[in-house]
Amino acid sequence: MTTLADLEFDNRFTASLAADPATANRPRQAPDVAFSRVHPTPTSGPEVIAVSDEVAELLGLDQAQLASEAFRDMVSGNLVLHGMDPHAMRYGGHQFGNWAGQLGDGRAIILGELLTPDGSRQTLQLKGAGRTPYSRSADGLAVLRSSIREFLCSEAMHHLGVPTTRALSLALTGDQVMRDMLYDGHPALEPGAVVLRVAPTFIRFGNFELPASLGEADRLRELTDFTIREYFPDLVGDDGPIDAETVIAFYRRVVESTADMIVHWQRVGFVHGVMNTDNLSILGLTIDYGPYGWLEDYDPDWTPNTTDRHGRRYRFGNQPGIGQWNLAQLGNALFPLVGDAEPLQDAIDGYVDRFKAGYGDMVRSKLGLKTWDVERDEPFTIELFDLLRAAETDMTVFFRRLADVPLRSDDSTGVDRVTGLDEAFYAPELVDDELRVRWGRWLEDYAARAAGEGLDDESRRAQMNRVNPIYVMRNWLAQEAIDASTAGDHWGVTALLDVMRDPYTERPGLEHFASKRPDWARTRVGCSMLSCSS
Numbered sequence: 001m002t003t004l005a006d007l008e009f010d011n012r013f014t015a016s017l018a019a020d021p022a023t024a025n026r027p028r029q030a031p032d033v034a035f036s037r038v039h040p041t042p043t044s045g046p047e048v049i050a051v052s053d054e055v056a057e058l059l060g061l062d063q064a065q066l067a068s069e070a071f072r073d074m075v076s077g078n079l080v081l082h083g084m085d086p087h088a089m090r091y092g093g094h095q096f097g098n099w100a101g102q103l104g105d106g107r108a109i110i111l112g113e114l115l116t117p118d119g120s121r122q123t124l125q126l127k128g129a130g131r132t133p134y135s136r137s138a139d140g141l142a143v144l145r146s147s148i149r150e151f152l153c154s155e156a157m158h159h160l161g162v163p164t165t166r167a168l169s170l171a172l173t174g175d176q177v178m179r180d181m182l183y184d185g186h187p188a189l190e191p192g193a194v195v196l197r198v199a200p201t202f203i204r205f206g207n208f209e210l211p212a213s214l215g216e217a218d219r220l221r222e223l224t225d226f227t228i229r230e231y232f233p234d235l236v237g238d239d240g241p242i243d244a245e246t247v248i249a250f251y252r253r254v255v256e257s258t259a260d261m262i263v264h265w266q267r268v269g270f271v272h273g274v275m276n277t278d279n280l281s282i283l284g285l286t287i288d289y290g291p292y293g294w295l296e297d298y299d300p301d302w303t304p305n306t307t308d309r310h311g312r313r314y315r316f317g318n319q320p321g322i323g324q325w326n327l328a329q330l331g332n333a334l335f336p337l338v339g340d341a342e343p344l345q346d347a348i349d350g351y352v353d354r355f356k357a358g359y360g361d362m363v364r365s366k367l368g369l370k371t372w373d374v375e376r377d378e379p380f381t382i383e384l385f386d387l388l389r390a391a392e393t394d395m396t397v398f399f400r401r402l403a404d405v406p407l408r409s410d411d412s413t414g415v416d417r418v419t420g421l422d423e424a425f426y427a428p429e430l431v432d433d434e435l436r437v438r439w440g441r442w443l444e445d446y447a448a449r450a451a452g453e454g455l456d457d458e459s460r461r462a463q464m465n466r467v468n469p470i471y472v473m474r475n476w477l478a479q480e481a482i483d484a485s486t487a488g489d490h491w492g493v494t495a496l497l498d499v500m501r502d503p504y505t506e507r508p509g510l511e512h513f514a515s516k517r518p519d520w521a522r523t524r525v526g527c528s529m530l531s532c533s534s
């Protein structure tokens with residue numbers, strides 16, 4: 001029988017980069033270091049609510065280990081295993097477009113880098129495990145509602161095929177945490193929780209920006225060398241030099257993976273909500289699930305984040321542009337290592353091409369088509385997205401219903417086909433005759449295009465249903481699970497985790513999870529409105 005004591009760690013980040021010489025766990029500036037060692041704060045009544053079996057398997061954890069008291073203690077911050085090296089990373093960031101200086105892991109504590117059965121290393125990190133030197137005036141804790149949201153969404157995104165950090169477990173701490181959920185002067189106690197997150201690394205754009213902004217040239221160099229050697233080894237030989245060329249090649253990779261990640265977000269209707277540069281992963285993984293949301297009615301101007309309600313900087317339709325803006329900040333940070341702006345500019349210019357190509361291909365695949373020609377197809381997609389906006393239309397339901405619309409019809413106006421889409425409309429009364437005629441025309445056009453490619457209904461449907469999920473982490477579904485869990489019943493979390501394991505396959509009995517937003521959720525806090533308070 002194996003125990004957690006059998007786990008092996010290889011903490012390359014802390015072994016390779018500059019450690020904070022100060023050890024006091026109080027808020028402070030920590031100049032010229034990459035991280036500060038800090039232990040999680042023990043909790044009073046830890047209880048594991050949910051575990052992701054897939055992540056357990058990835059890490060090589062068996063049933064005996066998962067069922068142990070040591071596991072409960074490890075995932076809630078009460079046990080640091082031999083071989084772990086707990087620490088908080090130091091990084092900065094641009095928040096809502098403004099440089100914010102030193103931020104760092106204020107409530108995330110990395111336990112160590114685990115050697116997994118497939119030979120990879122996975123970094124284990126607790127979120128909500130207490131104060132660190134980077135907590136500033138905050139408490140280092142996380143509440144149950146936001147932890148449920150992070151746990152479930154990380155796993156849902158993975159199964160949707162979106163690059164993301166993972167989550168092994170969700171645990172209650174037994175402690176109460178004070179939060180003013182809407183920042184409106186109504187603080188209340190809420191149950192505290194911890195999520196154990198997993199990723200090859202949690203290095204963000206902000207890790208590079210901070211040393212660059214302070215002229216910490218050696219720290220910037222070490223971090224970049226480390227990142228390239230560990231996570232982009234094909235860009236250098238074993239001990240090959242890391243020169244300006246290599247740094248540019250590395251930057252190009254980040255440009256590409258970030259563009260690709262955002263194409264996926266637009267495909268599934270995910271709105272990150274806080275795309276600050278401290279929340280963008282150097283590996284192009286979706287990271288830091290805070291006030292994120294899922295598009296229900298298709299609205300590119302929508303953001304779930306009430307903290308951003310005025311500028312709407314991080315609204316759905318703005319995510320591609322913000323990706324580029326954030327990459328430009330990373331490019332600035334890497335400049336001292338390149339010494340020439342032109343190749344960096346060149347690389348960032350490549351973002352638009354990469355994104356456009358990926359986006360076109362993504363829309364093509366959502367429509368089940370085989371060929372795509374920007375000139376011909378752009379007006380066609382513009383009309384589609386205009387129509388989706390014209391009357392509140394559920395994006396997820398729409399693409400599944402579109403897959404079912406038959407291409408052959410006796411009605412040459414196409415209007416009779418529109419009834420096949422009715423389920424996607426939140427307000428059918430808004431879909432008046434004029435709109436139906438427009439939809440009919442669009443469907444005619446679509447049908448002609450698909451037929452021209454020789455597609456039959458069956459193969460088109462199968463292809464579309466592979467890229468258009470039926471189950472997504474709808475805001476109100478997460479809220480239902482949160483309400484139940486807060487009342488002590490964690491079944492909803494387990495059920496949702498299970499549904500999201502296979503988001504493309506329709507299964508009988510799961511109609512609830514595929515249905516569009518119910519009326520109660522339209523303006524409910526936690527569903528359409530979330531703040532950064534978590």
Ligand code: AMP
Nearest residue numbers: 103104105106107135138139140141288
């Ligand atoms: P976020 O917007 O959640 O990515 O957080 C921005 C910064 O604030 C990061 O440095 C976080 O670690 C920090 N932070 C957020 N919430 C807390 C908290 N409750 N305690 C300590 N630090 C926090």
Ligand code: MG
Nearest residue numbers: 278279287288
């Ligand atoms: Mg963050």
